[in-house]
Structure formats: structure tokens, C-alpha cells
Amino acid sequence: MSFFFNQVIIGIQLGSQYVLVALGLTLIFGILDISHFAHGHMYMIGAYLLYIIVVRGGVNYWLALVVCMAALAVAGVVVERAVYRPLRGQPQINTFIAAIGLILFLEALVRGIQPKALSVPKPIDKNLNFLGTSMEVQRLIVIIGAIFFIVLLQLFIKKTRMGTAIEAMAQDREGAALVGISVNRMSALTFAVATALAAVAAVLMAPLAFVSPEMGSVLILKAFVIVVIGGLGSMKGAIVGGYLLGILEALAIAYVSSAYKDVFAFGVLIIILAIRPTGLFGGRDAV
Amino acid sequence: MKKYGKAGFYLLLLAGAVVLPLLLNMSKKGKYQIITLTLAMVWAIATLSLNLVLGYTGQASLAHGAFLGIGAYTFAIFVERVGLNFWLALPLTCLFTAFLGALVGLPSLRTKGPYFAIVTLCFNVIVFKVFENWKWLSGGLQGQKVTIPSYLSEYWARYYVVLAFLILVLLIERQIVKSLLGSTFIAIRSNENLAEAVGIGSFRNKLLSFTVSCFLVGLAGALFAMVKGSVDSTVTNYLYSFYILIYLLIGGAATLAGPVVGAVGLYYLLDRIKSIGEFRYLAFGLILIVVIIYLPRGIVGGARQLWDWGKRQYNKREEVPE
Amino acid sequence: MTLLKVDGLTRRFGGLIAVNKVDFEISSGSITAIIGPNGAGKTTLFNLVSGSVTPDEGKVVLDGKDITGWNPHNVARGGIARTFQTTALFEELPVWVNLVIGRRMRTRSGLWDALLHTPRAVREKKETTQRVMEVLSFTGLGGYADQPAGALPQEAQKRLAIAVALVGQPRLVLLDEPTGGVGLEETDNIIALIERIRATGVTVCVIEHKMRMIMNLADRIVALNFGVKIAEGDPQEVCQDPSVIEAYLGECIA
Numbered sequence: 001m002s003f004f005f006n007q008v009i010i011g012i013q014l015g016s017q018y019v020l021v022a023l024g025l026t027l028i029f030g031i032l033d034i035s036h037f038a039h040g041h042m043y044m045i046g047a048y049l050l051y052i053i054v055v056r057g058g059v060n061y062w063l064a065l066v067v068c069m070a071a072l073a074v075a076g077v078v079v080e081r082a083v084y085r086p087l088r089g090q091p092q093i094n095t096f097i098a099a100i101g102l103i104l105f106l107e108a109l110v111r112g113i114q115p116k117a118l119s120v121p122k123p124i125d126k127n128l129n130f131l132g133t134s135m136e137v138q139r140l141i142v143i144i145g146a147i148f149f150i151v152l153l154q155l156f157i158k159k160t161r162m163g164t165a166i167e168a169m170a171q172d173r174e175g176a177a178l179v180g181i182s183v184n185r186m187s188a189l190t191f192a193v194a195t196a197l198a199a200v201a202a203v204l205m206a207p208l209a210f211v212s213p214e215m216g217s218v219l220i221l222k223a224f225v226i227v228v229i230g231g232l233g234s235m236k237g238a239i240v241g242g243y244l245l246g247i248l249e250a251l252a253i254a255y256v257s258s259a260y261k262d263v264f265a266f267g268v269l270i271i272i273l274a275i276r277p278t279g280l281f282g283g284r285d286a287v
Numbered sequence: 288m289k290k291y292g293k294a295g296f297y298l299l300l301l302a303g304a305v306v307l308p309l310l311l312n313m314s315k316k317g318k319y320q321i322i323t324l325t326l327a328m329v330w331a332i333a334t335l336s337l338n339l340v341l342g343y344t345g346q347a348s349l350a351h352g353a354f355l356g357i358g359a360y361t362f363a364i365f366v367e368r369v370g371l372n373f374w375l376a377l378p379l380t381c382l383f384t385a386f387l388g389a390l391v392g393l394p395s396l397r398t399k400g401p402y403f404a405i406v407t408l409c410f411n412v413i414v415f416k417v418f419e420n421w422k423w424l425s426g427g428l429q430g431q432k433v434t435i436p437s438y439l440s441e442y443w444a445r446y447y448v449v450l451a452f453l454i455l456v457l458l459i460e461r462q463i464v465k466s467l468l469g470s471t472f473i474a475i476r477s478n479e480n481l482a483e484a485v486g487i488g489s490f491r492n493k494l495l496s497f498t499v500s501c502f503l504v505g506l507a508g509a510l511f512a513m514v515k516g517s518v519d520s521t522v523t524n525y526l527y528s529f530y531i532l533i534y535l536l537i538g539g540a541a542t543l544a545g546p547v548v549g550a551v552g553l554y555y556l557l558d559r560i561k562s563i564g565e566f567r568y569l570a571f572g573l574i575l576i577v578v579i580i581y582l583p584r585g586i587v588g589g590a591r592q593l594w595d596w597g598k599r600q601y602n603k604r605e606e607v608p609e
Numbered sequence: 610m611t612l613l614k615v616d617g618l619t620r621r622f623g624g625l626i627a628v629n630k631v632d633f634e635i636s637s638g639s640i641t642a643i644i645g646p647n648g649a650g651k652t653t654l655f656n657l658v659s660g661s662v663t664p665d666e667g668k669v670v671l672d673g674k675d676i677t678g679w680n681p682h683n684v685a686r687g688g689i690a691r692t693f694q695t696t697a698l699f700e701e702l703p704v705w706v707n708l709v710i711g712r713r714m715r716t717r718s719g720l721w722d723a724l725l726h727t728p729r730a731v732r733e734k735k736e737t738t739q740r741v742m743e744v745l746s747f748t749g750l751g752g753y754a755d756q757p758a759g760a761l762p763q764e765a766q767k768r769l770a771i772a773v774a775l776v777g778q779p780r781l782v783l784l785d786e787p788t789g790g791v792g793l794e795e796t797d798n799i800i801a802l803i804e805r806i807r808a809t810g811v812t813v814c815v816i817e818h819k820m821r822m823i824m825n826l827a828d829r830i831v832a833l834n835f836g837v838k839i840a841e842g843d844p845q846e847v848c849q850d851p852s853v854i855e856a857y858l859g860e861c862i863a
Contacts, residue, residue, distance in 0.1 A: 035401035105572030112565035266409035466723030486685035486714025
């Protein structure tokens with residue numbers, strides 16, 4: 001029983017990462033209608049940045065978290081300006097293709113410089129014993145950290161002026177423009193917030209796994225799976241879907257097979273879309 | 288007269304393609320060049336297949352890498368484990384890949400645009416992981432050998448076989464594109480809602496396009512296995528789906544020359560700059576971004592647009608009243 | 610003879626009832642106009658008939674056949690063609706290709722015909738070309754044949770949308786604001802076109818705002834407001850109906 005409980009906690013930890021990345025994707029998709037397929041690679045860059053700052057630069061982990069968030073926010077704005085903005089108004093598939101170009105670029109860049117998998121030390125390398133199970137502290141850090149930033153995001157959207165503007169844009173872009181909300185500024189802001197969230201996910205997760213060039217690839221697909229199944233543009237859907245996928249995956253690894261764990265998410269997507277093409281929570285259609 | 292000019296041009300190209308190995312053979316690295324060109328032509332066939340479903344019907348499939356691999360493995364298994372005759376295995380492979388394509392298309396074609404791309408990519412990842420892990424089927428990284436009939440063991444014989452199939456595929460695609468069926472596909476790409484409003488069943492036509500496309504990429508896969516003499520689990524890599532997409536877009540989607548120019552040109556180029564290693568793909572990525580923003584019709588498409596624009600300007604000049 | 614019968618048609622979107630138990634009939638060979646203020650449900654009514662939207666209640670019967678809930682492409686094949694309020698065309702394709710596509714549903718050539726260049730493929734291509742030429746001259750678009758549809762002037766685009774609807778030999782054509790955003794002289798052109806369409810035996814149903822135009826053109830008028838039919842009859846009757854006058858604030862000119 002305690003093994004099961006242990007796996008569930010791991011699942012929540014896994015899910016935390018998915019939720020943070022899926023939320024960023026949902027923001028960008030829900031507000032800007034952009035399928036930002038390269039989001040997973042921004043996450044990857046965040047992890048490498050962490051490695052450089054902490055392992056090569058000797059900086060404190062927590063400080064590095066802040067630095068990575070800031071740096072990735074800037075990177076997100078640059079990507080929006082250089083890659084996606086020129087394609088505004090074009091069919092969605094063109095933006096998607098541009099994202100593919102960006103993915104190839106980023107992955108090749110990293111692979112060309114340092115293809116080997118790297119590891120980042122945990123800030124607190126201990127185990128915690130509670131409720132009959134033993135858990136690495138880092139996993140709990142991931143879980144708590146994710147919840148902290150999810151709540152922060154909700155507060156930002158609901159309580160601040162910028163956040164309300166974002167929500168307005170998500171509901172009615174033309175109306176928002178008429179009221180004087182600048183589409184350009186909102187686009188930059190959305191990308192900044194979303195990419196910063198990816199940085200959080202990367203920094204929290206990196207000590208638990210290896211930092212490698214392809215760490216973003218499968219992650220982005222799963223994030224899209226979550227976003228599509230949860231309902232495009234629905235933040236609730238992204239949160240529920242993310243945690244659910246994490247738990248299901250952890251249980252699948254433990255009780256079924258670890259080789260096919262990634263396949264699991266995708267199989268579920270295809271099955272769900274075959275039965276209910278509009279996703280589970282509604283929102284806009286993938287159909 | 289114009290028609291003969293065009294036909295003459297293509298005949299010249301064909302003659303060039305036929306003569307090329309003989310010329311290359313005379314140089315030191317000739318054999319390597321010919322094998323590279325042969326593989327490039329196989330990729331051209333794969334790119335032509337994606338052209339049908341993306342360039343002409345507007346559906347961005349990222350599963351074609353998987354189907355290429357499936358075609359390669361199906362062929363290898365038919366020849367090696369089932370013991371079929373080489374020339375029988377080829378069409379059977381195409382049919383089988385088409386059949387699988389139809390199965391995959393049924394649920395996934397209900398999604399549109401980038402979501403279809405993602406669903407097909409997910410399928411590709413699934414196939415890749417299955418082939419990686421299911422050693423009985425794939426032989427893992429060691430793979431599966433393919434026995435080629437002795438008259439094809441010469442590398443230049445394989446060049447001509449692939450060339451013949453490339454021309455066949457070009458003819459097939461040309462026939463489809465110029466037909467009423469072709470106009471149906473183009474309608475779906477251009478404005479799917481309007482196509483439905485004028486009586487075109489978009490789902491069934493998308494499915495048809497996807498199935499035929501898989502038939503053709505299955506052929507590419509079989510030829511791939513034939514040229515290499517073996518297959519291993521990396522042949523279903525989802526990265527191949529991206530490469531085929533890039534060859535298509537840079538060469539020029541919705542043209543017949545575009546996929547060939549893109550695939551042969553880029554594959555050859557990639558091989559040439561092998562020495563800079565991973566950074567090749569960096570350039571790839573950059574070029575893709577630049578092309579999709581500034582030259583969305585690719586090289587051939589862009590050139591054609593320029594040509595048409597020039598013609599219209601010239602005609603306008605002639606209309607100036609005295 | 611009744612060509613189209615709409616019976617108790619209802620459609621809700623969330624809490625809003627866009628079309629509320631609407632019934633009317635369209636006789637074969639006539640020109641019927643659907644009028645009403647913005648948001649009255651006119652376009653939704655067209656969507657319900659053409660199959661883009663499924664009704665919550667009610668029936669749509671075409672020449673005795675119940676076509677309620679049919680997919681748009683089946684409705685089109687059944688003989689109902691339409692245009693859209695925001696002109697819908699295959700913008701980057703040449704005008705003549707737009708028309709070839711419009712007629713595609715009347716041909717049966719498929720994959721094998723394409724690959725093997727069958728006699729059917731040849732014949733259908735020839736028939737299509739012939740029909741396309743006919744419609745091009747009928748709608749006065751011959752001069753634009755090779756140009757991309759999106760490059761045409763606004764009024765010609767409206768005519769092209771009508772041509773695309775006509776080329777498939779429909780029995781009933783639904784025109785959603787065919788003179789929207791078009792100037793006075795061009796409006797007359799389109800009115801003349803609609804009368805020519807009726808003369809060929811095709812039944813027409815038009816959504817229009819321009820009352821003066823409707824008065825001379827339509828045989829019957831159906832007036833909607835807030836999704837409900839408030840009047841039906843010939844132009845004289847409808848124009849004097851008090852609820853119509855109220856809805857239009859007396860704009861109705863006899």
C-alpha cells in the first residue's frame with residue numbers, strides 16, 4: 001500500500017511538471033491562437049541554462065531559479081517577436097511549421113555544443129520519511145513549487161491589471177483591441193509568462209533527471225495532449241489533465257511497463273479524439 | 288509549339304538523369320555519389336507522397352516518417368521472413384502501408400490543422416517506440432537484413448530502379464493533380480467549409496488522399512530497404528517526418544518539381560556538409576523559419592510566382608494604348 | 610408546387626433562442642426574401658436549411674424529402690446551393706477553377722479515372738468546361754476567368770460566389786445578402802442576375818436588408834425578428850404589417 005502511495009506522490013510530481021508546461025501552452029494558445037510547438041524546447045534551454053549557472057557558475061540553486069525565469073521570459077518575448085509575429089493572420093499550420101524550424105534550430109544548437117546528458121545536483125539531497133513512505137525532498141520541492149506558481153498565476157490573471165487584460169484578450173480579441181489593449185504588448189507578455197513557467201518546470205525537474213537535448217521533445221507532445229484533451233484554452237483542463245496524466249503515467253511505469261510509458265499518453269490521445277473530437281472539457285475545438 | 292518545348296525540357300532532364308551515373312562513375316568518389324543520389328531520390332518519392340496530402344489537400348501529416356519505416360520493415364519481412372518474390376513484395380508493401388494509413392486516418396483526420404499534425408506525430412512516436420522495444424518485430428538496432436536479387440546487387444542498378452519509380456510516382460501524382468479528383472483535394476485545402484457547401488465530402492476525400500499518400504510513402508520505404516540492404520529500428524524515427532516536411536516546404540509544396548528539388552537538393556547538401564556535424568540541422572531550422580515567413584511557396588513555387596508575375600507585367604506593357 | 614418546407618425550426622445557442630419555431634414554404638420557381646433587423650436569425654435560418662447547423666427542433670423538407678440534420682455536402686448534392694454573408698471563395702485559385710470545384714459534385718470521376726485517363730474522366734472534364742463557360746457568361750465574369758478569385762473587385766466576387774452556387778445545377782439557391790457592401794449600380798446588376806436565375810427555373814431565396822430592392826424583386830417575403838416569424842406574404846401585405854413596420858421603424862417603402 002505504501003508503494004502505491006509512493007507512486008501516487010511521484011505521479012503528482014510528474015504531473016506538476018506537465019501542468020506548468022501545459023499552462024504556458026494554454027495561455028499562448030488560448031490568448032494568441034498560436035500552436036507554440038517549440039515550448040518544450042524553451043523548457044530544455046531553461047534546463048541547460050540552469051546547468052551552466054549552477055554547475056559551471058557555482059550560483060545558488062534558488063537564485064538560479066529566478067535568473068532562469070527572467071532569462072527565459074526574455075527568450076520567450078524574442079521568439080514571439082522574431083518567429084511568430086511575422087506570421088500573424090496566416091493559417092495556423094504555418095506557425096506550427098515555424099515552430100518546427102525553431103525546434104530543429106535549438107536542438108541542433110545544443111547538440112552541437114554538448115550532446116551528452118548532464119546532471120544538476122539537488123539543492124537538498126535528502127530523503128523524507130512520512131506516512132510510511134520515503135521520498136526524495138526534491139520531489140516534494142517540485143510539488144510544492146508547482147502549486148506555488150500555479151496559485152501565483154491565478155492571482156496574476158484575476159487580480160492584476162495586466163492579468164485581466166490577458167483574460168479579456170482570451171475571451172474576445174477584437175473587443176479587447178477596441179478597448180485599447182495592445183495586441184503586441186499582450187503577445188509579448190503572454191509569451192514572457194508562459195516561458196517563465198516553463199523555466200520553473202525545468203529548474204524544479206532538472207535535479208531529478210538528466211539534462212539532455214531531447215528532454216523537451218516528448219514533453220511538448222504530452223503537453224499538447226493535455227491541452228487538447230483538457231479543452232483548448234481551458235486552464236482548469238490543463239491543471240486537471242496534467243496531474244491526471246502524471247499519476248496515470250507513474251502507475252503505468254510501476255505496474256505495467258516502463259519502456260512504453262510515453263506511448264501511453266499518445267495512445268490515450270488518439271483514443272479520446274476518436275471518441276470525442278472536441279476534448280473532454282470543451283473550450284475551442286481541435287476539430 | 289509550347290507543349291513540345293516543355294516535353295523536350297523534361298526529356299532532356301530524363302536523359303541527364305540516365306546519363307549521370309555513367310559520368311559520375313568516372314570520378315573517384317563516383318560510387319558514393321551515386322548511392323547518395325539514389326537515396327536522395329527515395330526521399331524525393333517520400334516527399335512527393337507528403338505533397339499529395341499536405342501540398343494539395345492541406346493536411347499536415349507528421350506521420351510519414353513512421354509510414355516510411357513501416358514500408359521498409361513490411362518489405363523486409365515480406366522478402367526475408369515470408370520469402371516472397373521481390374517484385375511481388377513491392378506492391379504488397381504499398382497496399383499494406385496504404386491500409387494502415389487508412390486505419391490511422393480514420394480517427395485522426397477528424398482533427399484539423401496543427402492538431403492533426405500533433406496526432407500524427409504522436410502516432411509516429413508510438414510506432415518508433417514500439418519498433419525500438421519490440422525486438423522480435425524489428426531486430427532493434429541491429430535490424431533486419433534484406434536480400435536483394437543478384438541482378439540488383441550493383442549500386443547503379445539500384446539507381447535506375449529508383450529513378451524509374453520516381454518517374455512513375457511523378458506521373459501518378461501528375462494524373463491525380465490534373466484530374467477532377469485533384470480539384471477536390473485543392474478545394475479542401477483552400478476552403479474546407481466552402482468545399483462542403485458545394486457538395487464535396489471533405490472527410491472521405493481527406494481519407495482518400497491520406498491513403499494514397501501512404502501507398503506512395505510505403506513504396507519509398509520499400510525502396511529504402513532495397514537500397515540500404517537492411518533496416519533497423521531507426522528507420523521509423525519521427526525526425527524523418529520533420530525532414531520530409533522540410534524538403535517539401537523548401538522545395539515548394541503543391542508543385543511537382545518542388546518535392547524533387549527539395550529532397551534531392553537538401554539531402555545532397557546535408558550530405559556534403561556532414562563535416563560540420565549537428566550544426567547542419569541548425570541551418571535547416573533557420574532556413575525553414577525564413578522560408579515559411581518570407582517564401583512560403585518554397586523555391587519552385589516562388590520561382591513560378593515570380594515567372595507568372597513577370598509574364599503579367601510583360602503582357603500589361605503590350606496593352607498600353609498608343 | 611412547394612419546393613422547400615420549413616416546419617417549426619428551432620435553434621438555441623446557450624441561453625439565446627436564435628430561431629424560434631419558424632415555419633414557411635417556398636414554391637418552386639419563385640423568389641422569396643427573408644428580411645429582418647440584424648440578429649433576427651436570418652443567417653442561422655439559412656445555416657439550418659443548408660446543414661451547417663443542426664436544428665434543436667423542427668424539420669426541413671426538400672421536395673417531399675426530409676433533409677433535417679443532413680451534412681452540408683449532402684444538402685448541396687440534394688440540390689440546395691448557397692452563398693455566405695462574408696463572401697466565401699477559393700481565393701487563391703483562378704475563377705474558372707472555383708467554378709470547376711463548384712460543379713465537382715455532379716461528376717463521378719474518382720481515383721482510377723484520374724490514374725487511367727478513362728473515357729469518363731475525359732467526358733466529365735469536357736462537360737465541366739462547357740458548364741463553366743456557360744455560367745461564366747451567364748454571370749458576366751468571362752473577362753476574369755484566369756484571375757485569382759481574391760483579386761476580383763468586391764462586386765465581381767459577389768457575382769462569382771453566386772456563380773459557384775449555380776454551376777452545380779441546384780434547384781434552390783440561398784443568397785445571403787448578395788448585395789452587401791455593394792454600390793447602387795452594381796446592386797442593380799445583381800438584381801438583374803437574380804431575375805435571370807429565376808428565368809432559368811432555379812428557385813431563389815434571398816436574405817436582404819435593402820427594402821427597395823426586395824419590393825420589386827420578391828414574390829413573397831418572410832419577416833423575422835428575434836428569431837420569430839412576424840409576417841409572411843406578398844410584398845404589399847408584409848410592408849403594411851404593423852409588427853414589420855415596428856421592427857423596421859417604418860423603413861418599409863411600398
